[in-house]
Amino acid sequence: MVTLSEENYLKAIYHLGKQGSVAVSTNAIAEQMETKASSVTDMIKKLADKNLANYIKYQGVSLTKEGRLAAASVVRKHRLWEVLLVEKLNFSWDEVHEVAEQLEHIKSEKLINELDAFLNYPEEDPHGDPIPDKDGNIKKVEKILLSQVSENQSCICVGVKDSSTDFLKYLDKHHISLGTSIKIISKEKFDESMTIDVNNTLINISKTVSNNIYVKKAS
């Protein structure tokens, strides 16, 4: 049995391990989970004992195949629940995270499969993040940061990097959501801000913002 706390650690390691494919450091996990490094060390040992993680003292952790599947399963549940919340229960995309953090730990194979079917097998959550399938596989989506797009190009918002409430509310205020068409009008060399056209309204966004919006080329 994987405990709730173990699932949270697995998820953190899973997310941190995605980018660099090396071992994840104790401190990185502690920061991500807002806990202390010593607590992380304790838990890592438990995960290693259960064959969910590979651990060498002072060298960081990585997930075993089994651990990766367990982590992906939690992420799958989290994202499917988010879809339910937004599509059926009138949650906005900035309200779902906290509740999904709880729902992701519900243990029922049937529940999650039925939920998947009920939602019509969605491939992405409300923030544009891919939903792992039962085997933990995720569909890699073609996406680039809005900050990478050149002047005069048009693109479509397909996700966000930062899913914090503040950022999502900012996007709501400027009517940017998944599927929104964005045209880059001009870029400012000085502070790397850019002016973009959203629904025929021109707005100026900072580099921080453009660095946290994923887009794909307009088709």
Add this chain to the structure above:
Amino acid sequence: MVTLSEENYLKAIYHLGKQGSVAVSTNAIAEQMETKASSVTDMIKKLADKNLANYIKYQGVSLTKEGRLAAASVVRKHRLWEVLLVEKLNFSWDEVHEVAEQLEHIKSEKLINELDAFLNYPEEDPHGDPIPDKDGNIKKVEKILLSQVSENQSCICVGVKDSSTDFLKYLDKHHISLGTSIKIISKEKFDESMTIDVNNTLINISKTVSNNIYVKKAS
């Protein structure tokens, strides 16, 4: 903050307190929760400290107004989730309990209200048990045990007393579910079994069975 474990104790006291309106005994709670009496004593003290229960040593417990509301809220969530599982996610009535036991602890006011609306404000769960409203009020339903109905009378199944998987599967096998019409053909003095007509099929049921089916007079 009411913890998960506290919620489970509140629920147990709530259910046990429904019938006799006196204080609930430590042992009764221990049996209901499949735990030890000493654990119950420990927890009761915590509930009393939090003003959720009234407790006098050796005299049993009852819930305070606050405790009763907290307990009713857990029951409300449990039963609403059961409705979702059966009506939207293809669960049968014998499969819902275990999952609802987990889901009932999810903390989100908005979630439960939206769920209520999404399900069209149901008044009963899949076993015919009433769903408390936000203030903890439940609609008393007119219902009697099938064992109380006389020969030649007709009635309609409106609930079950025993919600165990085994019993529910038994009912499924004999095509008895909520809303099913039942006519009492004859009663056996000897063992108090009865022969009933369900969808034009005659079946014989034991006193144990007729004592666990709630019905209302056919209208």
Add this chain to the structure above:
DNA sequence: ATATATTTTTAGTCTTGTCTAAAAATATAT
């Protein structure tokens, strides 16, 4: 290469919720 800084681990403590075994209170039976 050695000193300093940072990261990670260990050792020991705390809280929550559980348990066993024994003691105390209450209930029951003759």
Add this chain to the structure above:
DNA sequence: ATATATTTTTAGACAAGACTAAAAATATAT
């Protein structure tokens, strides 16, 4: 009414998960 049985509580222990403070290992800087 007293002895016996049952119920309830207390006392002390344990596991999970987290924390602090100190020690050990690794990384960095001169």
